[in-house]
Amino acid sequence: MDDPKRANNTALGRRGFLKAGAGIGAAGLALSPVPQAVARPLTEKEKLARIASNTWPIRYIFKSRTRFGSNQQTSEIKKKYGEITMLDFPQFTKDTFPGVTHMDLFSGLFGDVTDDSMYVGVPLLVGTATRVTQEFDPSSEAGNRWLDKLANKMATTGTKCQHISNNAPRDICDPDTEKRKAGIEVAKKWLDGAAMLGTKSMRVNSGGPRIAPSSVVIGGDYPKADELAKLLANCIESFKEMADHGAKVGVKVTLENHWGLTANPMNIRIIVDEVHSPFCEASPDFCNWEHEYLMYNGLKALAPYAHTNVHAKYWSRWKDNNVGRSVKIMNDGGFEGTFALEYEEGPWDGIEGSKYLYKEVLAAL
Numbered sequence: 001m002d003d004p005k006r007a008n009n010t011a012l013g014r015r016g017f018l019k020a021g022a023g024i025g026a027a028g029l030a031l032s033p034v035p036q037a038v039a040r041p042l043t044e045k046e047k048l049a050r051i052a053s054n055t056w057p058i059r060y061i062f063k064s065r066t067r068f069g070s071n072q073q074t075s076e077i078k079k080k081y082g083e084i085t086m087l088d089f090p091q092f093t094k095d096t097f098p099g100v101t102h103m104d105l106f107s108g109l110f111g112d113v114t115d116d117s118m119y120v121g122v123p124l125l126v127g128t129a130t131r132v133t134q135e136f137d138p139s140s141e142a143g144n145r146w147l148d149k150l151a152n153k154m155a156t157t158g159t160k161c162q163h164i165s166n167n168a169p170r171d172i173c174d175p176d177t178e179k180r181k182a183g184i185e186v187a188k189k190w191l192d193g194a195a196m197l198g199t200k201s202m203r204v205n206s207g208g209p210r211i212a213p214s215s216v217v218i219g220g221d222y223p224k225a226d227e228l229a230k231l232l233a234n235c236i237e238s239f240k241e242m243a244d245h246g247a248k249v250g251v252k253v254t255l256e257n258h259w260g261l262t263a264n265p266m267n268i269r270i271i272v273d274e275v276h277s278p279f280c281e282a283s284p285d286f287c288n289w290e291h292e293y294l295m296y297n298g299l300k301a302l303a304p305y306a307h308t309n310v311h312a313k314y315w316s317r318w319k320d321n322n323v324g325r326s327v328k329i330m331n332d333g334g335f336e337g338t339f340a341l342e343y344e345e346g347p348w349d350g351i352e353g354s355k356y357l358y359k360e361v362l363a364a365l
Helices: 016-020 044-048 056-061 071-081 085-096 139-157 177-196 227-248 265-275 294-305 322-331 350-364
Strands: 053-054 102-106 118-126 129-138 160-166 201-204 253-254 280-282 309-315 338-345
Touching: 044 056, 053 056, 053 085, 053 160, 056 071, 056 102, 056 338, 071 085, 085 102, 085 139, 129 294, 139 177, 139 309, 139 322, 160 177, 160 309, 177 227, 201 227, 201 294, 227 253, 227 265, 227 280, 227 294, 253 265, 265 280, 265 294, 280 294, 294 322, 294 338, 309 350, 322 350, 338 350
Parallel strands: 053 102, 053 338, 102 160, 160 201, 201 253, 253 280, 309 338
Antiparallel strands: 118 129
16 A cells, blocks of 8 residues: 555645546546636635745844944944844734734744854854854753743744754755764754754755766766766655654755756755655745746746745846746645745845735735
8 A cells, every 4th residue: 555645745645646547547647637627716805824934034124133235234223123033023024014913934044133042053164164153952951941932922822833954954965974964964953953843844955065966977978967866866865864853853954946956946856855854845936946947947847846934035136036826836736735925135125025015925926
């Protein structure tokens, strides 16, 4: 008997694949067209339930241990909108995006910046130099208390953490086994913390080189990508372990089209299929692509692999950035999760850009 988990993770299982040949006769010929059910239009409340606020475009007004943008930029935007912390964001969501109750939270904005005990120093190689950055530790005693405060804020405001866009787990596909293990352990701590908030899913970056290794020709004239395949194998094993832990605490791990391995949507599909768990899926971003031909084709490729959250992004990097078209592609692919308002760059500041996306996604739904 087939494993029921395959429904989320195999090509045939995804969205029923035309109901596995419904309407096909014994000789393999279609005898009659299969009537398609007409979807009922969503109510306004149902549409709003499909939208999530997003801290990333609003990061400039947060109290943070990380500098975002120039001092002048952050000073000007804080003067206009005020300064907040993550504990203020649930109410900010309700005030700024009427009717929205779901949130997509960026890991770099977690914690009380005045309390050293909930942060841990992480050495990062920047060029040829190593610098230490302070990152929130969800497993610390102080971190746990802070997460409990955030959970209470969400309860009192009627908001929910749908997704955590997490940059903390690193080296997930690294050839160095110890680095990879360390990255997985960080992810597990965050999955435990995410569970405290009732989070549905959490992004984990694949790690590895920012530009995926190219194929090479060795002893013949046909290219082979052994280095890429090894990185994929490492990533698959890491995500299997993280998905198993996610299953225990009730939080999915996701892959977003960022850089390196995941810049290619086919690699995301490969990883999700090989991990083969309902607790591992894709969380596509409308604009994180390497060339214009992936803008919509990439979304089509990933829509059947996404179930919980996507980034509805506007980014002036692309001339053709049709938010409504992207929403339709996801819905046509069977996506029923939330569209997080992730404005990147363009004619507005982060808050006004997010409000623009709010209107565009709402109209497209």
